[in-house]
Structure formats: structure tokens, C-alpha cells
Amino acid sequence: MIHKRILLILAAMAVMSLIAVACSSDDEDTEAADTGSKTGTLQTVLDRGTINVGVKDSQPGFGNLEPDGTFSGIDVEYGHALAAALFNDKNKVNFVTASAANRFELLASEEIDVLIRTTTWTSSRDIDLNSSFTVTTFYDGQGIIVRADSSIQSLADLEGSTICVTGGTTTEVNLEAKLGEAGIAYTGLVFAGDAEIVEAFIAGRCDAWTADKGNLAGQRANFPADAGGPDSLRILPETLSKEPLGPVVRDGDTEWFDVVQWVVLATMAADELGVTSGNVASMSANPPGSAVANLLGASFDGGAINGFGASLGLSPTFMQSVIGQVGNYDEIYNRTVAPIGLARAGSLNASWTEGGLIYAPPIR
Amino acid sequence: MSVLIVLFVFYLIDRALDLDLGFGFLSGPGGFAIAQQWVTDYQSSDTRWDAYLVGIVNTVRLILIGIVFAMVLGTLMGLARLSSNWLVSTIASVYVETIRNIPLLIQIIFLYTAVLLQLPRISDTYSAFDIFYLNNRSLALPFFDADGSAGIWFLLVALSAVAAWAVSRSLKRREESSGSNLHPMAMSFAVFILLAAITFVITGSPLNPDAPSLMTTGVGVQNIQGGLQVTPEFAAVLLGLVIYTSSFIAEIIRGSIQALPGGQNEAAAALGLNFYQRMTLIVLPQAMRIAIPPLTNQFLNLTKNSSLAVAIAYPEMVLIGSTIINGVGHAVPMFILIWATYLAMSLLISIVMNTLNNRVQLAGR
Numbered sequence: 001m002i003h004k005r006i007l008l009i010l011a012a013m014a015v016m017s018l019i020a021v022a023c024s025s026d027d028e029d030t031e032a033a034d035t036g037s038k039t040g041t042l043q044t045v046l047d048r049g050t051i052n053v054g055v056k057d058s059q060p061g062f063g064n065l066e067p068d069g070t071f072s073g074i075d076v077e078y079g080h081a082l083a084a085a086l087f088n089d090k091n092k093v094n095f096v097t098a099s100a101a102n103r104f105e106l107l108a109s110e111e112i113d114v115l116i117r118t119t120t121w122t123s124s125r126d127i128d129l130n131s132s133f134t135v136t137t138f139y140d141g142q143g144i145i146v147r148a149d150s151s152i153q154s155l156a157d158l159e160g161s162t163i164c165v166t167g168g169t170t171t172e173v174n175l176e177a178k179l180g181e182a183g184i185a186y187t188g189l190v191f192a193g194d195a196e197i198v199e200a201f202i203a204g205r206c207d208a209w210t211a212d213k214g215n216l217a218g219q220r221a222n223f224p225a226d227a228g229g230p231d232s233l234r235i236l237p238e239t240l241s242k243e244p245l246g247p248v249v250r251d252g253d254t255e256w257f258d259v260v261q262w263v264v265l266a267t268m269a270a271d272e273l274g275v276t277s278g279n280v281a282s283m284s285a286n287p288p289g290s291a292v293a294n295l296l297g298a299s300f301d302g303g304a305i306n307g308f309g310a311s312l313g314l315s316p317t318f319m320q321s322v323i324g325q326v327g328n329y330d331e332i333y334n335r336t337v338a339p340i341g342l343a344r345a346g347s348l349n350a351s352w353t354e355g356g357l358i359y360a361p362p363i364r
Numbered sequence: 365m366s367v368l369i370v371l372f373v374f375y376l377i378d379r380a381l382d383l384d385l386g387f388g389f390l391s392g393p394g395g396f397a398i399a400q401q402w403v404t405d406y407q408s409s410d411t412r413w414d415a416y417l418v419g420i421v422n423t424v425r426l427i428l429i430g431i432v433f434a435m436v437l438g439t440l441m442g443l444a445r446l447s448s449n450w451l452v453s454t455i456a457s458v459y460v461e462t463i464r465n466i467p468l469l470i471q472i473i474f475l476y477t478a479v480l481l482q483l484p485r486i487s488d489t490y491s492a493f494d495i496f497y498l499n500n501r502s503l504a505l506p507f508f509d510a511d512g513s514a515g516i517w518f519l520l521v522a523l524s525a526v527a528a529w530a531v532s533r534s535l536k537r538r539e540e541s542s543g544s545n546l547h548p549m550a551m552s553f554a555v556f557i558l559l560a561a562i563t564f565v566i567t568g569s570p571l572n573p574d575a576p577s578l579m580t581t582g583v584g585v586q587n588i589q590g591g592l593q594v595t596p597e598f599a600a601v602l603l604g605l606v607i608y609t610s611s612f613i614a615e616i617i618r619g620s621i622q623a624l625p626g627g628q629n630e631a632a633a634a635l636g637l638n639f640y641q642r643m644t645l646i647v648l649p650q651a652m653r654i655a656i657p658p659l660t661n662q663f664l665n666l667t668k669n670s671s672l673a674v675a676i677a678y679p680e681m682v683l684i685g686s687t688i689i690n691g692v693g694h695a696v697p698m699f700i701l702i703w704a705t706y707l708a709m710s711l712l713i714s715i716v717m718n719t720l721n722n723r724v725q726l727a728g729r
Contacts (some may be wrong), residue, residue, distance in 0.1 A: 101686055101689050101690065101695055128389070129693040159582075159585065160585050160586075160587045161581075161587070164677075167683075172690075175396075180408055187399040188396075188397055188398075188399050189597070190677055190683060191676070192675055192677075192686065193675060196675060196676055200481060203482065203500055204485035204486070204487075205500055205596070207585055
């Protein structure tokens with residue numbers, strides 16, 4: 001009896017201290033300084049032998065769970081690229097489904113080592129959430145999709161309309177920022193899941209549907225044939241917001257940040273230099289120039305091998321594994337995002353040499 | 365075992381310390397719009413606290429209306445199960461056994477996508493006299509538009525109700541002592557209507573009739589303006605909650621009636637009371653005494669189940685909480701807040717029902 005009472009008191013004290021913690025930590029960010037004393041994420045991952053990557057499971061082209069149980073998409077490919085860089089085996093990766101609501105908590109609580117889940121880089125997320133955004137792998141923007149036969153041609157035509165909103169990102173805020181501030185009255189319906197929003201849109205519950213364009217393109221490509229198929233939908237030309245998407249790591253671990261950042265940048269550099277999964281073997285054996293040699297950890301004209309891989313704590317030839325097993329940025333893009341109807345040429349995701357924003361700093 | 369529990373609690377505290385648990389983010393501007401509001405007037409420039417308050421109000425609306433309708437439907441179904449008419453009792457049995465064995469989320473999504481969304485599109489809306497509209501965006505009915513002094517009038521109406529109750533009580537006492545029929549119900553109702561009408565005129569007619577109308581914009585986008593609009597999202601969640609909960613309430617009512625000694629009903633019948641009199645004067649008042657504790661559970665379940673509205677775009681607490689989380693993160697404090705709000709609502713319902721329970725229990729003599 002006394003035993004039980006002590007237990008009860010202990011539990012009550014625990015709950016109260018939890019509440020006290022909740023109420024008193026208004027000035028946060030003091031924990032970040034502690035992380036330096038822990039083992040770095042790179043060492044943890046290398047010791048574990050696999051990398052845990054948080055991805056999305058319901059967005060074709062980006063992070064999608066296929067019927068056979070495998071994941072596909074550009075975010076997933078970068079998970080494979082990291083595994084190839086770390087372990088010379090692109091399959092030593094463990095994908096964890098991250099929801100919009102729990103993704104930053106998964107990262108903060110070290111359930112995942114890196115979050116690659118169509119996560120928009122914003123100041124508040126970067127600063128307040130103890131997370132660091134590495135490189136943008138896809139420049140997205142919020143768009144609006146309507147029926148192809150709809151009379152809505154531009155944002156101004158949305159006056160008085162009902163708009164279905166895919167929840168789970170900053171869509172509601174962007175919609176209000178663009179339409180609300182332009183004085184366009186609309187009714188927004190925020191759905192938590194993609195399945196219900198498709199049903200509502202098909203039934204005519206809403207005149208328009210807003211989400212990131214990458215997501216809308218995927219939904220359009222998969223639009224059921226008995227509801228009209230992809231051709232019955234039209235994406236408006238306007239872009240409501242800037243949505244730079246890319247891998248996110250925890251704050252305060254620069255070593256791991258550098259690894260994630262440079263694996264991604266190196267796939268972009270490989271694209272610029274013309275190194276592909278097809279020619280990586282011959283390029284490594286006989287690099288055409290010092291830039292390619294530096295990227296692949298090969299010797300150019302008998303010179304010394306550049307310390308790119310070693311300085312990251314990886315094998316000097318890690319990029320040979322990445323390019324050979326996964327491919328360069330262009331190959332990854334064409335395998336994942338291009339099939340849902342988003343061509344790379346002419347978009348923000350083209351290489352800087354072709355007027356896009358994909359740009360890798362020099363490797364030397 | 366107890367050591368494990370203590371260790372688990374310390375583990376939770378340890379994890380909590382790693383996460384950021386301040387509530388300061390709720391003071392920032394919401395930035396998003398909320399379409400379905402009732403009483404509240406939140407704008408996107410208001411704080412996230414205000415947005416969350418809209419969610420609370422929307423949840424409370426769902427719970428209050430839901431409990432009333434579930435109770436009415438449940439009682440009817442419970443009585444129907446006891447009916448001596450084979451058809452009526454069989455229909456009630458099938459209803460209860462079907463509804464209570466299907467998960468509520470599936471019922472809500474079915475009601476929404478397979479029933480309410482299949483109503484005509486707004487371009488083919490049903491309409492009666494151009495003041496009633498039914499389509500898959502809303503059921504629109506004529507209603508009243510309240511202006512500034514409506515709040516004062518509502519307060520005066522509440523006072524009128526108190527006055528009417530006092531009149532009814534004093535008339536009933538006189539009726540019991542004098543034995544003559546003074547019609548306390550009719551008299552108090554008349555007092556209520558009279559007082560409400562007088563105050564309505566004094567406050568300057570704060571309610572104006574407001575009929576809905578179908579509008580078409582220049583490019584052909586249609587919507588319905590004005591009136592009382594019931595959205596399919598609200599209707600689907602409400603119907604789902606009412607139907608589901610009523611199947612459990614029906615069983616509670618049936619069981620409570622059957623728990624009464626059969627002699628009560630038989631004695632009432634022997635006195636010549638008809639079915640309605642037997643039920644309202646003898647059986648149900650006693651059955652309710654037994655039913656209140658399990659009914660409390662059902663009301664609490666309805667309260668918690670209202671969070672399933674998140675699946676179909678009804679902006680209640682969890683949906684608005686998720687929107688805030690998606691915008692600025694801070695999932696743990698937001699969920700703690702939602703958890704605490706549900707706890708407060710549930711405790712409030714428990715207190716009310718326990719008070720009621722204490723009032724109706726047989727007093728020991």
C-alpha cells in the first residue's frame with residue numbers, strides 16, 4: 001500500500017516537473033551548445049553501418065512508397081547517394097516515413113540522421129527549430145491546379161472560389177499571403193491527407209487546388225482516368241511562393257553538415273563536368289582534367305590525389321561510388337522528377353550554365 | 365514494475381529537455397485564413413492563439429450539437445429495441461449492431477465522400493424559392509444577421525428564460541397546494557415569449573432576416589452568400605459522431621430500462637397510464653439514474669472522437685494545431701496544448717455529469 005503511494009507521489013512529481021519545464025523554457029536554444037560534447041553524427045552513422053533517412057511516402061517524383069514496398073523519388077535517391085558515399089553501397093540506407101507534423105521532432109530526437117522530405121527552407125525553420133538546411137536539391141514553388149475546362153486563367157479569377165489546400169507545408173500561409181493581401185476573397189479547405197482532397201476535387205467541392213507545383217505535377221500525372229485523367233487538369237502559370245527543398249540536418253554538427261552538403265553538391269558538379277554513371281569508370285581511370293580528378297579522387301597526369309574525400313572523413317573515391325551507383329544530378333532528376341511531367345530544361349532546376357539555379361562551388 | 369514506470373517517466377523528462385518546449389511561438393501572427401467560423405472573427409493577421417481559439421470554438425460547437433442529437437437518436441433507438449413491434453425492434457437491432465461495429469473514421473469518410481460530396485455540384489444546385497439551396501458545397505437556409513446589440517438581447521433572453529422558470533415554479537407550487545389547474549407550462553412560455561419580444565423591440569431589432577443567394581463572378585465562379593450555411597465537412601463529422609455515438613447510447617438506454625424491476629412498468633400500466641406517460645413519468649426517470657455514468661463515458665468518447673474531423677477539412681483544434689505545426693514547427697508544445705484542452709473539456713463534462721448524477725441518485729434516508 002505504502003509502496004503504491006510512493007509511486008503515485010513520484011509520478012505526480014514527474015508530471016509536475018515536466019509541466020515546469022514546459023512553462024519555463026521560453027528562451028530556448030540553450031541546448032544547442034551541448035551537442036558538441038556528444039559523438040558526432042558521422043561517427044555514429046559509420047559505427048552503425050546504415051544511415052537513417054526521413055522521407056515522404058506519398059509524393060510521386062519526390063518521396064513515394066511504391067506498391068512493392070520500396071521508396072522512390074529525388075529525395076530517396078539522395079538517401080541512396082549518401083549511403084553510397086559513406087559505405088560504398090547505396091542500399092545501406094534505412095528509410096523512415098516522416099510526416100509533415102513529426103519530421104523535425106524525428107530529426108531532433110536522432111531517430112533520423114538526415115531529413116530529406118520536400119522540406120522548404122525558411123528562416124524560422126532554420127533558426128528556431130535547431131535544424132540546418134544544407135543545399136537546395138529542388139527549387140519548387142506553390143502553384144494552383146484547376147480543371148482544364150475551367151474559366152479560371154489567373155489568380156484574379158479566383159475571386160469567390162473555394163480552394164482545396166494540401167496541408168502539411170506552408171501552403172495555407174502562402175495562399176493567404178498572395179490572395180488575402182491582393183483582396184481576393186476565397187474559401188480555403190485544408191485537408192490532412194491526399195486521398196480525401198482528390199475525392200473532394202473530383203466531386204467539384206472546390207474550384208481549385210493548391211500545393212507545391214512538384215506535388216501538383218505528381219498528382220496530375222496520377223489523376224484517375226475515370227475522372228478525366230491528367231489532361232483534364234491545368235496548372236496555372238503563377239507561382240505563389242518560393243519553396244527551396246533540400247536535405248536538413250541538426251544544428252551544431254558541422255562535420256556531418258559538410259558531408260551531406262558536399263555529397264549533394266558533388267552530384268551537381270558531376271553534372272556540370274559531364275561525369276555520368278556510364279562514364280565514371282573511364283573518367284576515374286583517365287580524368288580529362290583536374291576538376292574531374294578532384295571530384296572523383298583520381299590522379300590527373302600522375303599528380304597527387306586531391307584530399308576532397310579524406311577531408312570529409314570519407315573514402316577518397318567516394319564520389320566514384322555515388323556517381324556509379326546513383327548518378328549525377330541530371331540522371332537523378334531525369335529518373336525521378338521528369339517522369340511526373342516537370343522537365344528540367346528551362347526551369348529553375350536547370351544548371352546555371354543553362355540559365356537555372358543549380359550551381360556547385362568549385363571542388364579544389 | 366514500479367521501477368520501470370519511474371524510469372520511463374525520467375526517460376520522458378530527459379527527452380523533453382532535448383526538445384524545445386516554449387509556447388512563445390503562439391503569440392506570432394497566424395498568417396493563414398480559416399474559412400468556417402462561428403461566433404469568432406479571426407483574421408490572418410491575428411495571433412496563433414486566436415487561430416487556436418477558433419479551433420476550440422469549432423470543436424465545442426461539434427460536441428454540444430453532437431451530444432444533444434446523439435442523446436435524442438440514441439434514446440429513440442433504445443426504446444425501439446424494446447418495442448413489442450417485431451419490425452421496429454429488428455430495425456433498431458440491426459442499426460445498433462451495424463453502426464457500432466464500423467470504425468468511426470471510416471463512417472465519416474464514407475459519409476463525406478460517398479454521400480455528401482455526391483450531392484449536385486454548385487452549378488446544378490437544388491434550390492427552393494431561391495432562398496433554400498442544397499449542393500455539395502453547402503446546405504444554405506434563410507437565417508438572421510445579428511448586428512451590434514444582438515449580444516445584449518441574447519443576455520436579456522437568457523434573463524427572460526430565468527424569469528419564465530421562476531413563474532413556472534411558483535405556479536406549480538400553487539397548483540400543488542390549491543389543486544386547481546393553473547397551466548404552469550403555458551403560462552411560463554407566454555411570459556418568455558412576451559419578455560423576449562419586448563426586449564427585442566427595446567434593443568432596436570438586432571436580428572435581420574438574411575436569405576442566402578447564389579452569386580456568379582465575372583469569370584463564372586459560383587458561390588453562395590449569406591444565410592445559414594452548413595458545410596458538408598461539418599455535416600459529415602456531426603452525422604458520423606451522432607450516428608456512431610447513438611448506437612452505444614441506444615444500448616445503454618435499453619440496458620438501463622431492462623435493469624428496472626418489471627413491476628414498475630406493469631404497475632403503471634395497471635393504473636391506466638398510456639405508453640408515453642409510463643415512459644416519461646415512471647420508466648425513463650428511473651432508468652436515467654442507472655444510465656448517467658455510462659452516458660458520461662459516451663459523451664467523453666464523442667468529445668475525443670471529434671478530432672477525427674481533421675481527416676475531412678473541418679477546422680477544429682487538431683487541424684488548426686497541425687496547420688500551426690506545419691508553419692512554424694514546435695509540434696511537442698502544440699500537442700501538449702491540444703492534449704490539455706481535451707483534458708479540460710473532458711473534465712468539465714465529467715463534472716457536469718457527476719453533479720447531475722449526484723442530484724438524481726436516491727437519497728439515503
